[in-house]
Amino acid sequence: MAHKKKFLDLTFILVIAGLMALTGCKDSKEKSNMGATADIIIYGGTSAAISAAVEAKRSGKSVIVVSPDIHLGGLSSGGLGFTDTGDKSVIGGLAREFYHRVWQHYNTEEAWIWQKKEEYGNKGQGTPAMDGENRTMWIFEPHVAEQVFEDLISEEGIRVDRDEWLDRENGVKMKDGKIISITTLSGNTYSGKMFLDATYEGDLMASAGVRYHVGREGKEVYGEEWNGVQTGVLHHKHWFQADISPYVVPGDPSSGLLPRVSGEHPGERHSGDDKIQAYCFRMCMSNYPENRIPFPKPEDYDPMNYELLARSFESGRKDWFEKFDPIPNHKTDTNNHGPLSSDNIGMNYDYPEATYERRKEIIKEHENYQKGLLWFVANDPRVPEDIQSEMQSWGLAKDEFVDNDNWPHQIYVREARRMIGEFVMTENELLKKSPTPNPIGLGSYTMDSHNVQRYVKPDGFVQNEGDIGVSTNGPYTISYGSLVPKKEDCENLLVPVCVSSSHIAFGSIRMEPVFMILGQSAAAAAVLAIDGDTTVQEVDYNTLKRVLVAKGQIVE
Template sequence: MRIQPIVIALLFAGITATALPAAEFDVVIYGGTSAAVTAAVEAKQSGKSVVVVSPDKHLGGLSSGGLGWTDTGNKAVIGGLAREFYHRVWKHYQTPEAWKWQPREEYGGRGQGTPAVDGAQRTMWIFEPHAAESVFEDLIREHKIPMHRDEWLDRENGVKKEGAKITSITTLSGKTYNGQMFIDATYEGDLMAAAGVEYTIGREAKSQYGEQWNGVQTGVLHHKHHFGAVKTPISPYRIPGDPQSGLLPRISPQPPGEYGAADKKIQAYCFRMCLTDDPQNRVPFPKPEGYDPAQYELLVRIFNAGWRETFNKFDPIPNHKTDTNNHGPMSTDNIGYNYDYPEASYERRREIIAEHETYQKGWLYFIAHDPRVPKEVQQEMQQWGLAEDEFVDNGHWPHQIYVREARRMVGDFVITENELLNKPPIPDSVGMGSYGMDSHNVQRYVTPDGHVQNEGDIGRSTRGPYQIAYRALVPKRGQCDNLLVPVCVSSSHIAFGSIRMEPVFMILGQSTATAAVMAIDEGLTVQDVSAVKLQKELLKRGQVLEIPAE
C-alpha cells in the first residue's frame, strides 16, 4: 500500500481535500481485491452502473500479489466467475509466450494435492503474479468498468448515511461516490467499520460459540510451524538459560493467556514472495535499510539444533518461480507485529507494512549471507532471488501484504467451526468453502519451563465442503441497509481461517453483487433479499451452492 505525500499532509492537518462533484452509480465497490473484481463484473453483467474505488493501484489483492499456489480444497465448489478466473489463467498458459523461462512440457506442478493444470476442466490453479493481474485487468477492461485507483476512504468523515442507509462515500482526495448499494471488498473492512457496522477483532473464547479450536491454543502443535519441530528445546534468553540476560528479539515477554481464552491478537502476516532460481531472471536478495542481524539470533539457534526445512514452502509455479510461504518455527511470518493493523491509521499501517518488509527481506539476506548459517543452507539460498519480471514497479517485491485476518463483521448469523464441521443445512447458501481451518501463529512466548514456543497455528480439516450463509454477508438489521461484505464476513476467528481463501472471496464477491442488484430492482434492504430468489439467480450464473456430502 502506498499513500501519496499530499494525502499524508492532509491527514496530519486534520482536513480532507476540497470536495469534488459526486459521481452517481447503482453499485459502489470499495477495494481492489479479487472479490472486488468479481463483484464489479457481476453488477455490470446484470445491467447496473458500477464503480470500483480502490486504495490499491494493482488489482487482485493476494491473488495477484504472490499467492499463486491457490488454496482450493475441493475444487468442485468453485463456480461462477471464480472458475472463470481460473479458466482464463489456463488460457493464458496455453500460449507459447507465457513460457518465457521454462518449456511448458517441463512444468508438472501439483498444488494442494491435485495437478496444477486441469485439462478436462480447462482450469489452472497455480500461476505467476503478473498472469493473475492481467486476467483481472482484462475483466475490468472488457466490461468497461470505471476503476478509480489510489483512492483512500476518508474513514473519519467520508461515509454519509440517512438513517441506516449509506448515501455516499468520499475519499481523501475529495472524490464522492453516490450509490444505491455499497460493497466493502477490502481485507480490512474499512467501509464496514466507518459505516457503523458491528465487528470484532481477534480470537473469541472457546466457550463463546462452543468451539474447540478458537481462543488461546497453548500446547496445541499443528503443522510444523512451532518449536516442537526442532530436535531440542531452545532457550529464549540472550545467554541461554539465563533469564537475567533478557529475551532474544522477536519473543514476547507477556504470558500467552489461559488456554481457550479470548484475546485481541490476530494471526501473523507475511508477504507471499515470488522467487526464482533462473540466473537470467534472478535479482539477488537486497540488504534492506535498517537490516539488523541480531533480529535473527533465534534462527541461528534453530539451525544449530539441526532444523533443515527452510525451503519446504518454496512451492513451484510456472517459469522456474515460486510462491514462497511461511514454514517452520521462525520463517516469513512476522509473529506478533500486526496486532494494531486492523484499526490503525493509514500512516500507521504503512509503518507496520514497512516493518514486515524489513523483517522478511532481512530474513532472506541473513540466510544468504550471515556466516553463522549452515553452509549447505546458505549455498542453496544463494541460488534464489527475486523474480525480475514480477512486481516491476515495486522493486520486485509484492505490492500486497498478506492480511490473513483483520476485522470480521458480527451479523445476525455468525459462521463458526460448528457450521464448518457439523454442516447443518444452510437454507440461504450463496457459496461454498472447503479448505481446512487454517490459522497461522498468533504469538511467540516463553513457556513455564523456560523455552521458546509459538502459539496459535491451527490446521484442522472441515471434513469436506460446507455452505456459506447469505446472512453472514450482511450487517445486522438496522445497522446498514445497503452494504454487503464478501471478505470480512461474519464468522469466528477459526472459521474465518477456512473462509479466508481467495477462491471463496471471488465466489462471495459475485454473490453479494447479485444480491445488490436484486435489492435495487425490488426496492429492498439487503437483509430482506429473498434467499430462495437469490439462490435461483446464482445457480443461473454457475455458482455452486451445495454438493453431495463426502
C-alpha cells in the same frame, strides 16, 4: 541469446503495461468528480471486488470500483500464486472463470518465457496445477493474475478509480440506516444505491458503524473447540521442535529476551484475546539466473532478529525450503514454514484499526523483517552450508512487481476485522455440526490459523502459539447472512471479505477463491435489492439462489 531477447521483449511489454496502467489511473481520476454516482459502489481492489464488479455490470447495473490499491486483485495477484483451494469442484461462477482464463494463458507458447511447458512439474494442491480435463489452472505468476483482472475490467468497461482512500473519519454519509455516499481523502464523493466493502481490512464497514470483532473469541462465545488461545496445540511444523532458549545469552533470563519474543503470559487455554494471526508477504522468487535479483539487504538489518532461526538450524532443523512452492517459469510462491520464517509473529496486532500512516509503518516493518530474513539465510555464517549455498541460488523474480523493486504490492492480511452480521459462521457450521441457512457459496479448505504469538514456556524455552489446522471433512456451505450486517446497523451494505465469522471459521473462509465466490454472490444480492427496492436483509433467498445457480455458482 533467445532467452535474453525474450527477457528484453518482456521488459518492454511490462514497461508499456505499467505506463498504460498509470495512464489508466490518471484517466480514471480525471473522470472522478464531487458527484460520481452508480447503482453499486464497491470499495476495494481485491479479487472479491473485481468479481463483484463484473457480476454487477453483467447484470445490467452501473458500478464504480473505488480502489485504494493501484494494482488489482489483492493477494491473488500479489504473490499467492500457489492457490489454497481445497475441493476445486465446489469453485464455480466467476471464480472458476478466473482460473479458466489463467489456464488459457498458460495454454499458449508465449506464456513460457523462462521454462518449457513440458519441463514444468505441474504440481498443484490435490489436482495438477494445469488441469486440462477441467480447463482450469490453479497455479500462476502474479503478473498473469493481475492481467486477468485487468482484462475483465476492460472487457466489461468497468470504471475503476485507483489510489482512492476512504475518509474513515468523515467520509461515510448515512441516512435512515443506509449509506448515501462515501468520500475519499482526495475529496471525491461516490453516491450509490448499494455499497460493498471488499477490502481485507473492513474500513467501510467500520466507518458505517457496523458491528465487528478483532481477535480470537473465547471458546464459550460460539461453543467452539478451536477458537481462543491454543497453547500446547502443535498442528503443523511451524513450532520449535527442540528446546531453544529465548534469551540473548542462552539460559540467562537476566540477559533479556530476543527480539519478537513476548514476555507476557500467553493467556489461558481457550480464552479470547485481541491478537490476530501473523502477516507476511507471499514472495515470488526465481532461481533462473537471467531472471533473478539477489536478495537486497535492508538498511536496518539486525541479525539478532533471526537468532532463534540460527539456534533452530543448530538443533538440526533442515526443512527451510519446504514451502518454496513452484509456479511457472522457474518461480515460487514462497510462504512461511517452520518456527521462525516469513510470518512476523506478534507485530501486527494494531493493524486492523490503525490509521493509514500506522499501517504503512507496519507494512514497511514487515518488509524489512522479511528482506532481512532472506539476507540472513543467504549470507550469515551460522546458517548451515548446504542451506546457504542453495539459498544463494535464489533471488527475487526480476519480471514481477517491476514498479516496486520486485517486492509484492500487497501484504498478506490473513485476518483483520470480522463483521458481526445477520449470521455468524463458526466451526460448528464448517464441521457440519450445525445447519447453515441460505447458502450462497461453498468453502472447503482446512480451518487454518497461522501463529499468533511467540512466548516463553514455564520451562524457560521458547514456543509459538496459535497455529491451527483442522479439516472441515469436506465442503461446507456459507450463509448469505454472513455477508450482511444486522439490519439496525446498515440496510444497503454487503461485506464479502471481512465476513461475519468467528476467528477459526474465518481461517478456512479467508481463501482467495472463496472471496471471489462471495464477491459475486454479494453483487448478485445487491442487484436484487435494487430491483426489488428492498434492503439487503430482505432479499428473497430463493430468487438469489436461482440467479446464482444460473450463473454457475455452486451453492449446495
